[in-house]
Amino acid sequence: MRNNVLAYLLTILVLGSGILLTIRAGQRLRATATPPPVSSSLPLPDTSAAPQTEGGLAHAAHALGGNLREPLSLLLVQFILIVLLARLFGAVATRFGQPAVIGEMLAGMVLGPSLFGALSPGAFAFVFPANSLGALRMLSQVGIILFMFVVGMELDVKHLRGQANTAVMVSHVSIVFPYFLGVLCSYFIFQSFAPAGVSFISFALFMGIAMSITAFPVLARIIEERGLAGTALGSTAITCAAVDDVTAWSILAFVVAIVKAGGMAASVLTIVLALLFVAAMFFVVKPLLNRWFPGETRAAAPTRGVIVGILILVFSGALFTEVIGIHALFGAFLAGIAMPANPQFRSHLKERLENFSSALLLPLFFAFTGLRTQIGLLDDGASWGLAIVLVLVATLGKLGGSMASARWTGMDWHDSFALGALMNTRGLVELIVLNIGLDLGILSARVFTLMVIMALVTTCMTGPLLSLGNLLRRKNPALALCP
Numbered sequence: 001m002r003n004n005v006l007a008y009l010l011t012i013l014v015l016g017s018g019i020l021l022t023i024r025a026g027q028r029l030r031a032t033a034t035p036p037p038v039s040s041s042l043p044l045p046d047t048s049a050a051p052q053t054e055g056g057l058a059h060a061a062h063a064l065g066g067n068l069r070e071p072l073s074l075l076l077v078q079f080i081l082i083v084l085l086a087r088l089f090g091a092v093a094t095r096f097g098q099p100a101v102i103g104e105m106l107a108g109m110v111l112g113p114s115l116f117g118a119l120s121p122g123a124f125a126f127v128f129p130a131n132s133l134g135a136l137r138m139l140s141q142v143g144i145i146l147f148m149f150v151v152g153m154e155l156d157v158k159h160l161r162g163q164a165n166t167a168v169m170v171s172h173v174s175i176v177f178p179y180f181l182g183v184l185c186s187y188f189i190f191q192s193f194a195p196a197g198v199s200f201i202s203f204a205l206f207m208g209i210a211m212s213i214t215a216f217p218v219l220a221r222i223i224e225e226r227g228l229a230g231t232a233l234g235s236t237a238i239t240c241a242a243v244d245d246v247t248a249w250s251i252l253a254f255v256v257a258i259v260k261a262g263g264m265a266a267s268v269l270t271i272v273l274a275l276l277f278v279a280a281m282f283f284v285v286k287p288l289l290n291r292w293f294p295g296e297t298r299a300a301a302p303t304r305g306v307i308v309g310i311l312i313l314v315f316s317g318a319l320f321t322e323v324i325g326i327h328a329l330f331g332a333f334l335a336g337i338a339m340p341a342n343p344q345f346r347s348h349l350k351e352r353l354e355n356f357s358s359a360l361l362l363p364l365f366f367a368f369t370g371l372r373t374q375i376g377l378l379d380d381g382a383s384w385g386l387a388i389v390l391v392l393v394a395t396l397g398k399l400g401g402s403m404a405s406a407r408w409t410g411m412d413w414h415d416s417f418a419l420g421a422l423m424n425t426r427g428l429v430e431l432i433v434l435n436i437g438l439d440l441g442i443l444s445a446r447v448f449t450l451m452v453i454m455a456l457v458t459t460c461m462t463g464p465l466l467s468l469g470n471l472l473r474r475k476n477p478a479l480a481l482c483p
Helices: 002-026 056-068 071-095 100-110 121-127 130-154 157-162 164-193 200-212 216-225 232-261 268-292 304-323 328-337 343-372 381-408 413-423 427-439 445-475 477-481
Strands: none
Touching (some): 002 381, 056 071, 071 121, 071 343, 130 216, 130 304, 130 328, 130 343, 164 200, 164 232, 164 413, 200 381, 200 427, 216 232, 216 413, 216 427, 232 268, 232 427, 304 343, 343 427, 381 413, 381 445, 427 445
16 A cells, blocks of 8 residues: 555656646747648538529529528538438447447548548538538537536446545546646647647647546446446446546646636636635535435436426536636536435436437537548648557557556556556547637647547547457466466
C-alpha cells in the first residue's frame, strides 16, 4: 500500500511537471499556418430562374419542390435519412462484433462532405444546405444533454468506495499520462495545425483532455456484451472508468472556463461559481431527491409530473453551467449524478429518456459531427502520418498507462492488458469533447478531423484487443499467476 501511494505521487509529480514545462516552452510559439476554411456544406443551387408556369403539372411540381425546401420539410427529410442510416450502420457494426455506436458514428461521416458530399454534391447541397444546420445542431445538443444526464445516472458511487486503491491509481495515471503526451504532441503540431489567434496554452490543454477521455457508456456496454459484468475485471474497469469520467469532465470544465474567460485570472469567478454549483447539487439537491425517493421504495415507474420535474432540473443545471461559461453538458452530467440512489427509480427514468435520446436525437449529433468532419482536408502524406501518430500516442497513453498502473497495483498481466484495452475506448464522449473544441475555435477543421479518426480507430480496437488478450491468456496461462 505504501509503495503504491509513493508510486502514485511520484507519477503525478513527474507527469505534471512535464505538462507544465511543455506549456511554458510552448508559450513562445505562434500559430502561423492555417488550412483554408472549407465549408461543411455546399450552397443551394440558384432556383430564382425556375419556371413560373401558370397551372398544369409543371406549376404543381414546382410548388411541391418549393414546399420541400421549407425549413420544416428539410428538417424532417434530414431526420428520416439520419435515423434510418444510423440504425442500419449500427446493426451492421453489431454483426461484426463492434458496439452499435461505431456504426452510428460512421453513418454520420458517410452523410457528411467526406462521402455523400463528394459523390453527389447536388443532392448533398439540397439535403444539408448551410442555412438548415442551425436547427440540426440545436436538436443534437438537446440529445447530448439528455445523454450526459443518463451517463451521470449510470455512475455508481459504491464502485468508487469499494476499489479506491486500484481505481484512483489506474484512472488518474490513465488521465495524466495521455494528458502529458497530448500536451507534448501539441508542442510539435501547434504552429502548423492550430487555428490562427489561438494561444498555445488553450490548444495544449485541450489536446491533453482530448487524449485522456474514456467513453464510460460504451465501455459499460462492451463489458455487458462480453459477459464481464460482475467479474473482478469488469467491476474494476467500471470503477476506473467512473473515476476517470468524473476527473476528466472536471478538468474539461476547468479548461473551458480558462479558454472562455481568456486567462487564468479572469476564470476565477467561473470556477468559484462552478464549485458552488457542484456543492449545491451534492449537498442540497441530492439529499432532497433521496428523501423524496428513498432507496427502499419499490414504486412503479415515475409519473409524468416527476419526469417533467427531473427534466426541468436537468435543463436548469445545463443552463446554469452554460451561462457561467463552462458548458451545458457539465450541468446535465452533475444532475445525473445527483439523482436518488433508488435503483428502480434510476432504471425507469433511464429507460424513459435513453430510448428517446439514443434512438432519435443522438443520431442527429453523429450526423452533425459528420458534416463537420472533412476527410478531404487530409490531402497529403504528412496529414495521414500525423493521424497514425495520434492513434499510436493515444493508445500508448491510455492503454499503456492503464496497463502499467494496473500491474503495479497487483493485477496480473492479462487483466492489466484487458483493463488497458477497455480504458482506451473513446467513442461518443470523445466526439462531444471534440465538438466543444471546434465550437470554441481551439481546434481547426483539420485537427478536428484527425481527432475524430483517432476516436473511431481506438474505439474499434477495443473488441479485437480483448479477443487478443483472451487468446494470449489461453496460450500463456502462467502470466496470470505472476505476483
